Amino acid sequence: MGDSTQQLDRAFAALADPTRRGIVARLSVSDATVGELAEPYDVSFQAISKHVKVLEEAGLVTRSKDAQRRPVHLNREAFDPMTEWIERYRREAEERYRRLDALLARTAQDDGDRRPAEEQES
Amino acid sequence: MGDSTQQLDRAFAALADPTRRGIVARLSVSDATVGELAEPYDVSFQAISKHVKVLEEAGLVTRSKDAQRRPVHLNREAFDPMTEWIERYRREAEERYRRLDALLARTAQDDGDRRPAEEQES
DNA sequence: ATTGTCCTCAACTCATTGGTTGAATACAAC
DNA sequence: GTTGTATTCAACCAATGAGTTGAGGACAAT
Numbered sequence: 001m002g003d004s005t006q007q008l009d010r011a012f013a014a015l016a017d018p019t020r021r022g023i024v025a026r027l028s029v030s031d032a033t034v035g036e037l038a039e040p041y042d043v044s045f046q047a048i049s050k051h052v053k054v055l056e057e058a059g060l061v062t063r064s065k066d067a068q069r070r071p072v073h074l075n076r077e078a079f080d081p082m083t084e085w086i087e088r089y090r091r092e093a094e095e096r097y098r099r100l101d102a103l104l105a106r107t108a109q110d111d112g113d114r115r116p117a118e119e120q121e122s
Numbered sequence: 123m124g125d126s127t128q129q130l131d132r133a134f135a136a137l138a139d140p141t142r143r144g145i146v147a148r149l150s151v152s153d154a155t156v157g158e159l160a161e162p163y164d165v166s167f168q169a170i171s172k173h174v175k176v177l178e179e180a181g182l183v184t185r186s187k188d189a190q191r192r193p194v195h196l197n198r199e200a201f202d203p204m205t206e207w208i209e210r211y212r213r214e215a216e217e218r219y220r221r222l223d224a225l226l227a228r229t230a231q232d233d234g235d236r237r238p239a240e241e242q243e244s
Numbered sequence: 245a246t247t248g249t250c251c252t253c254a255a256c257t258c259a260t261t262g263g264t265t266g267a268a269t270a271c272a273a274c
Numbered sequence: 275g276t277t278g279t280a281t282t283c284a285a286c287c288a289a290t291g292a293g294t295t296g297a298g299g300a301c302a303a304t
Contacts, residue, residue, distance in 0.1 A: 005140050016135035017292085018127050021207070028211040030218065034251065047293055049252065054291090070251070074215045083205050083212075085143070089150040090201045096152065097198070139262085157280065169263060171282065176261090191271095191280065 004081065007059060011082050014058035019043070020051050027061065027074040034070060126203065129181060133204050136180035141165070142173050149183065149196040156192060 014020055023037050038048035052072055055061045059078040063070045136142055145159050160170035174194055177183045181200040185192040 008143070009138055009140060012134050013138035013291095015208075016131055016138055018131060019292090021130070025211055028214040028218070035249090043292090044294065045250090046252080046295085050292075053252090074211075076212055076215050076219070079208050079212045082137075083208050086137075086201050086205050089147055089196075090198055090205075092150040093196045093198050096150070141262090155280075156282095165262090166264065167280090168265085168282080172262075175282090192282090 008081060008085060010054075010058040011060060011078065014055050014060055015082075017051070017054075019048075020055055023048070023051060023055065023072075024060065024074065027072060031071045031073045034072065037072065130203060130207060132176075132180035133182060133200065136177050136182055137204075139173070139176075141170075142177055145170070145173060145177065145194075146182065146196065149194060153193045153195045156194065159194065 015024070019041060022040075026032060026037060026040075034049050034052055035045070037052065038045045041048060052061065052063070055072075056063060060075055062073050062075050064073065137146070141163060144162075148154060148159060148162075156171050156174055157167070159174065160167045163170060174183065174185070177194075178185060182197055184195050184197050186195065
């Protein structure tokens with residue numbers, strides 16, 4: 001089980017929680033302390049601290065140390081593996097669909113040409 | 123809490139599992155029955171059935187009914203909300219970064235021009 | 245040095261999840 | 275109708291996850 005696999009596990013899992021997605025959205029505007037991040041939510045401060053930790057372990061954010069504050073910063077590049085993974089298979093399925101579609105179009109044309117003759121099996 | 127939020131929850135959570143990502147990758151090649159999907163894995167058949175159910179509830183796959191088989195089919199469009207969500211905030215952070223960068227560049231130039239005079243506050 | 249602020253760590257609860265096995269269902273084929 | 279095949283459902287278990295509260299650590303300010 002490769003490391004990139006585990007990294008994808010963690011990144012996708014991190015974004016599966018609405019609170020954590022909210023935190024990411026907030027951080028896209030500016031860096032923020034845990035206190036600032038917690039403010040809009042109706043849960044304990046510590047719960048938000050945990051959420052930030054999950055995001056950090058997924059590599060999606062980093063924390064620097066400024067006196068007693070730990071400003072949280074969005075790690076933009078860390079989102080790429082997810083979109084790349086999704087887009088890869090989405091595109092593959094899309095291409096298969098187009099091939100199938102083309103095949104069906106050809107078959108439909110064949111229907112007009114030959115199929116009536118072939119239906120005489122009954 | 124909107125429905126789209128819950129849908130994102132489920133979609134991201136569904137992709138957070140390597141087995142389920144493997145199933146999606148397999149389905150990008152062609153539709154498959156649960157039995158075919160289970161074959162490469164070293165877990166029980168029922169476990170894979172459950173995984174497929176999770177993918178289905180996330181809207182990422184659909185199952186049709188062909189006799190006793192339930193061929194599983196990838197629902198390509200269902201992946202878009204995820205990439206759109208990620209790209210939205212990724213892009214927002216990117217723009218902020220560029221603005222900050224430009225600001226820093228200006229400030230650096232100001233340093234050369236005016237800053238020495240302004241430092242006379244002490 | 246004491247106090248207040250910002251934050252993390254530890255221990256606990258409760259719900260969810262991924263896995264198991266053992267039925268039960270649905271259909272084809274004989 | 276019996277058998278075989280493909281699949282789901284139900285009950286259970288162990289591990290993980292999101293939440294809580296209570297304590298402790300690091301630093302600034304007085």
